[in-house]
Amino acid sequence: MATPLMYYFGHTNPAENIPLYKNYITNLAQKVDLRQEHDLNSLSSGIIVSTSGWIDGPGYDTLLDVIRLYSIDVVIVIGHDRLYSLLSTHATSSAPASSDPSNPPLTVIKLPKSGGTVYRSDSDRRRLRRTKITEYFYGKRSPSDLMTSLSSLSSATSTATSLQSQIESLPNRYSPSRIDLSLKNYNLLKPGGIQLPQSMMPLSQSMEKTSTAINELKLVPCPLSIDLEHAVIAVLHGTNTLHGVNATAPTLVTLSTLAESAGDGDPLQLLLSTNVAGFICVVKIDLEHDILTVLSPCPGHLPSTNILVGAIKWVE
Amino acid sequence: MIVGPHDSGKSTLSRILSAYATRLDRTPVLVDLDVGLGMLSVPGCIGAVPLDRNCFDIEVIFSISHSHFSHAVSGQLRNGYSSDVLLRTHKSC
Numbered sequence: 001m002a003t004p005l006m007y008y009f010g011h012t013n014p015a016e017n018i019p020l021y022k023n024y025i026t027n028l029a030q031k032v033d034l035r036q037e038h039d040l041n042s043l044s045s046g047i048i049v050s051t052s053g054w055i056d057g058p059g060y061d062t063l064l065d066v067i068r069l070y071s072i073d074v075v076i077v078i079g080h081d082r083l084y085s086l087l088s089t090h091a092t093s094s095a096p097a098s099s100d101p102s103n104p105p106l107t108v109i110k111l112p113k114s115g116g117t118v119y120r121s122d123s124d125r126r127r128l129r130r131t132k133i134t135e136y137f138y139g140k141r142s143p144s145d146l147m148t149s150l151s152s153l154s155s156a157t158s159t160a161t162s163l164q165s166q167i168e169s170l171p172n173r174y175s176p177s178r179i180d181l182s183l184k185n186y187n188l189l190k191p192g193g194i195q196l197p198q199s200m201m202p203l204s205q206s207m208e209k210t211s212t213a214i215n216e217l218k219l220v221p222c223p224l225s226i227d228l229e230h231a232v233i234a235v236l237h238g239t240n241t242l243h244g245v246n247a248t249a250p251t252l253v254t255l256s257t258l259a260e261s262a263g264d265g266d267p268l269q270l271l272l273s274t275n276v277a278g279f280i281c282v283v284k285i286d287l288e289h290d291i292l293t294v295l296s297p298c299p300g301h302l303p304s305t306n307i308l309v310g311a312i313k314w315v316e
Numbered sequence: 317m318i319v320g321p322h323d324s325g326k327s328t329l330s331r332i333l334s335a336y337a338t339r340l341d342r343t344p345v346l347v348d349l350d351v352g353l354g355m356l357s358v359p360g361c362i363g364a365v366p367l368d369r370n371c372f373d374i375e376v377i378f379s380i381s382h383s384h385f386s387h388a389v390s391g392q393l394r395n396g397y398s399s400d401v402l403l404r405t406h407k408s409c
């Protein structure tokens with residue numbers, strides 16, 4: 001069972017930072033291609049891409065990008081006629097003359113929405129997201145665990161609330177630990193540069209000329225503030241990838257050191273294409289001593305010193 | 317690729333197709349681009365995972381290991397997806 005390759009976008013809506021979303025999709029496509037090049041079984045089995053529900057405006061353009069990047073040959077449209085017609089016209093209009101393996105002819109299939117689907121309200125979604133993060137840190141309670149534990153608990157009460165509390169009193173599968181991070185040892189980063197007001201721009205430039213794409217893709221150091229409370233933070237993999245036990249804490253690779261080692265390349269580009277090793281969540285902030293207390297899946301040192309802050313928060 | 321509006325059953329359909337594929341002894345890669353509520357990990361991220369027969373547990377509907385600090389759990393087995401590790405492990409096959 002392989003560990004998934006993840007990139008942390010930080011928002012629950014792709015429209016909040018379109019250039020960053022496109023950047024991660026592109027990186028993911030490159031890594032998937034890389035894997036499939038080396039594994040014939042994987043190459044013959046193909047990929048299954050599941051998308052978000054964002055299909056209007058820039059969302060549609062993103063779908064076309066995904067089709068191109070992942071060399072998709074079958075698109076299944078569920079329950080949306082307009083999208084089906086748009087994609088069919090796109091498929092027929094962009095049919096390549098020669099058979100190009102990276103750009104196969106596109107087949108668009110329409111499926112009706114199944115009768116079993118349930119509409120989820122915003123509060124349902126928020127609850128589901130909270131549950132997913134809880135499951136990340138504490139693990140899922142499997143049905144067999146439930147059955148063995150419930151059989152040993154008292155069966156006298158049968159009300160729903162008491163059953164709920166009995167279920168909640170079951171031990172969790174995983175035990176996350178709280179660790180203290182001293183911020184002088186870590187690069188706390190977040191996407192999005194500073195948006196300069198017009199008065200601060202050089203005379204010859206205007207805000208329209210400087211594309212916001214540059215700002216939104218830029219990873220900048222995130223200052224420690226009370227806003228970080230309950231934030232879910234992604235820990236990126238280390239840039240020095242070594243096999244073996246990581247017994248000592250990784251040394252802080254400052255952005256300037258990264259710049260030297262990357263040579264001509266931009267150090268932030270390196271970090272934008274680094275995948276996530278795991279997630280931590282801020283529990284307490286000590287502003288005086290610059291210490292973050294975080295909930296981490298396992299004790300000990302984090303795999304690297306680069307940690308990425310997003311907009312997602314989780315309260316235990 | 318499966319597209320559609322919210323709550324149309326895209327994730328469920330991709331799970332069904334992955335289950336069919338793995339039962340036919342294929343090893344597809346499941347790519348989840350849903351930032352809002354993904355299948356693979358916490359919300360707010362996108363990712364990909366190669367699937368095989370062992371991914372589907374009878375007990376749990378969809379049992380996939382979450383991304384965790386694999387180095388701390390077993391130092392030698394760095395089965396994370398960093399690209400040079402990828403090349404090293406796959407050049408051997």
